[in-house]
Amino acid sequence: MMRTAVTEMFGIDLPIFAFSHCRDVVVEASRAGGMGILGAAFLTPDELEVSLKWIDDHVEGKPYGVDVVFPGTFAELPSEPDPDEVLPREYRQFVSRLVDQADIPPLPAGDAAAFVKEHAHKMNMTPSESEKALEISLRHPVKFVVGALGVPPKHVIDAVHARGIKVGALVGSVRHALKQRDAGTDVLIAQGNEAGGHVGPISSLVLWPQIVDAVAPMPVLAAGGIGRGRQFAAAMTLGAAGIWCGSIWLGARESELNADMKEQLFRANSEDAVVSRALTGKPCRILKSAYTNAWDGAGAPKPLTFPLQSILAGEPLRRAERARRLDYWTYAIGQIVGDMKSETTVRQIFADLLTEYVETIEHVGALTAEPE
Numbered sequence: 282m283m284r285t286a287v288t289e290m291f292g293i294d295l296p297i298f299a300f301s302h303c304r305d306v307v308v309e310a311s312r313a314g315g316m317g318i319l320g321a322a323f324l325t326p327d328e329l330e331v332s333l334k335w336i337d338d339h340v341e342g343k344p345y346g347v348d349v350v351f352p353g354t355f356a357e358l359p360s361e362p363d364p365d366e367v368l369p370r371e372y373r374q375f376v377s378r379l380v381d382q383a384d385i386p387p388l389p390a391g392d393a394a395a396f397v398k399e400h401a402h403k404m405n406m407t408p409s410e411s412e413k414a415l416e417i418s419l420r421h422p423v424k425f426v427v428g429a430l431g432v433p434p435k436h437v438i439d440a441v442h443a444r445g446i447k448v449g450a451l452v453g454s455v456r457h458a459l460k461q462r463d464a465g466t467d468v469l470i471a472q473g474n475e476a477g478g479h480v481g482p483i484s485s486l487v488l489w490p491q492i493v494d495a496v497a498p499m500p501v502l503a504a505g506g507i508g509r510g511r512q513f514a515a516a517m518t519l520g521a522a523g524i525w526c527g528s529i530w531l532g533a534r535e536s537e538l539n540a541d542m543k544e545q546l547f548r549a550n551s552e553d554a555v556v557s558r559a560l561t562g563k564p565c566r567i568l569k570s571a572y573t574n575a576w577d578g579a580g581a582p583k584p585l586t587f588p589l590q591s592i593l594a595g596e597p598l599r600r601a602e603r604a605r606r607l608d609y610w611t612y613a614i615g616q617i618v619g620d621m622k623s624e625t626t627v628r629q630i631f632a633d634l635l636t637e638y639v640e641t642i643e644h645v646g647a648l649t650a651e652p653e
């Protein structure tokens with residue numbers, strides 16, 4: 282058990298926040314004494330409702346949160362965009378040619394149209410879609426609502442606060458941190474460039490203390506490159522009130538990835554987690570693959586605006602996954618991937634983080650101890 286501003290705020294035993302798109306990870310993290318945060322971004326409203334209900338039924342009353350993307354810049358699309366209409370033809374041809382040339386078979390005719398449409402709906406992360414996700418979330422006992430990619434509108438923050446729920450935001454610079462603080466958020470997640478997913482250019486080691494100092498006494502969670510206890514200890518030493526991890530859970534038994542995908546991650550080194558616009562149109566740290574390389578190649582088109590580029594990636598990546606051609610697959614992943622070498626469990630990750638954290642704090646304490 283540890284005591285920090287966020288363990289007090291949420292009534293949790295450990296200041297470990299587990300971001301995941303997988304409800305099983307969320308439940309396990311909350312049951313382990315930390316707090317699971319469900320990423321609502323890739324879920325349709327119906328799927329979000331089902332996932333939250335499932336979490337409520339399994340989390341044993343422990344606190345959990347929801348993460349909703351509020352993009353600052355985006356392409357405004359109809360609620361259920363038709364990929365044929367919203368994606369430029371030459372872009373569709375570019376990605377189809379890429380997987381065709383690798384002899385990756387097309388999706389079965391019947392499945393393809395339905396998959397592409399549903400994927401487009403899920404990737405349509407515009408503020409109005411995010412507000413729908415939030416409305417659904419507020420029907421459940423969530424304790425923490427976190428916004429990513431921009432400042433949530435004031436009425437959203439007010440609606441969350443009116444229910445006694447805390448608001449958090451992911452930030453990658455002091456400028457964004459101050460904006461979020463002034464908008465009324467309660468907790469900031471300072472996410473360094475090592476992280477999986479959308480990133481800014483500043484590394485965690487530099488960013489965390491800058492943000493801690495800029496917004497003190499507001500609690501700050503450290504994110505980006507944390508997968509082991511030494512990094513946990515470093516984050517707390519630099520002034521964080523807790524840690525927020527995303528990549529490390531992907532190697533857990535409970536994660537959303539299948540065995541092939543996990544193996545692909547376990548083979549990767551830290552330098553294989555590259556920052557690219559290939560997946561979403563925004564700078565995003567993802568697993569390097571033939572798909573990401575193609576977007577860096579001569580003659581590749583300039584990536585589309587968010588979320589059109591995410592919609593475009595749906596079909597080729599699904600084809601690669603289905604054909605078990607993981608060399609063409611990609612997924613958001615941080616530099617910590619280089620330390621992820623075999624399947625584990627959420628519980629084991631918690632245990633490992635804590636064991637190494639304690640060893641590290643003892644080791645560092647001993648450096649300054651008076652000689653006996």
Ligand SMILES: Cc1cc2nc3c(=O)[nH]c(=O)nc-3n(C[C@H](O)[C@H](O)[C@H](O)COP(=O)(O)O)c2cc1C
Pocket residue numbers: 300320321322348350428429430451472475476477478479504505506507525526527528529612613614615616617
């Ligand atoms: C697969 C994956 C998907 C992510 N999706 C989101 C998201 O939808 N919303 C969000 O706020 N952060 C997202 N992130 C970022 C995480 O919230 C977190 O800040 C980041 O993973 C921390 O760095 P780490 O990957 O080194 O642990 C994602 C990260 C990963 C690895």
